[in-house]
Amino acid sequence: MSSVEHMVRLLSLFVDEPELGVREMSRRLALAKSSVHRMACELARAEFLEQDPVTRRYRLGLRLLELGGLVQARNELTVVAEPVLKALMRTSGETTHLSVLDGLEIVYVARIESNQSIRMFSRVGQRGPLYCTGSGKVVLAHQDPAFIDRVVAHGLHPYTPRTITDPAALREHLRQVRTQGYAVNEEERELGVSSLAAPIHDAAGTVTAAISIAGPAQRLTRERMRALIDPLIRGAEHVSRQLGWRGPSSPAAPAGGSSARPQAGLRGTP
DSSP, X not given: OOHHHHHHHHHHGGGTOSOBOHHHXXXXXXXXXXXHHHHHHHXXXXXXXXXXTTTOOEEEOHHHHHHHHHHHHHHHHHHHHHHHHHHHHHHHSSEEEEEEEETTEEEEEEEEOOSSSSOOOOOTTOEEESSSSHHHHHHHTTSOHXXXXXXXXXXXXXXXXXXXXXXXXXXXXXXXXXXXXXXXXXXXXSTTEEEEEEEEEOTTSOEEEEEEEEEETTTSOHHHHHHXXXXXXXXXXXXXXXXXXXXXXXXXXXXXXXXXXXXXXXXXOO
């Protein structure tokens, strides 16, 4: 059995006991005290365990609490977002995604696939760059300048001729995305694929997730994307409010269905 498996078994002991000493853990795991002591020290350094300075017994650490809270939040997010994803798929006819920020990437955590025979290929768990995907750009636009600097320093690989690789141009583009409230990806990550994304705010107003509509560029034309801006943003706002966000609503679209929002992302040459 590997050391990782032994550590998982050790952590599992705390499901039934709030605190345990090395001797107790050693007996329950049938491992040498020296091995258990070493594993407990390593887990404590990583904040997965913490040791009582008086009794010298161990209990679960704050890092596990943080991770548990993250899992719970993501599960809640997926449950709340799924009806919106389904509604947007029916409205657009295209595949819809729920994505979350993870490090310097975006990760797709939920997907409702289009019924079209020609559609975007994607899978839950798939990762994408922050600077050239619709979901990635709309999340990145709401991060602080230091985080954007880290993304730029990590490298702006030109996936297609339309990928924004100039740092100054990217920062200006992100400023527009944040102002207009949505992001457009016109074949920046993959030729032939376009997407439109809107941010999801949590109760504190932080943006670490997004909802997107993605499909073949021949169907997701600029005209079609303009018509989808309002339902997309309304959907993202609905999810945000379910998560406790209390920010201002976006302006309503005028009669006739055309959006009153600024559309800098859909003007000019991409």
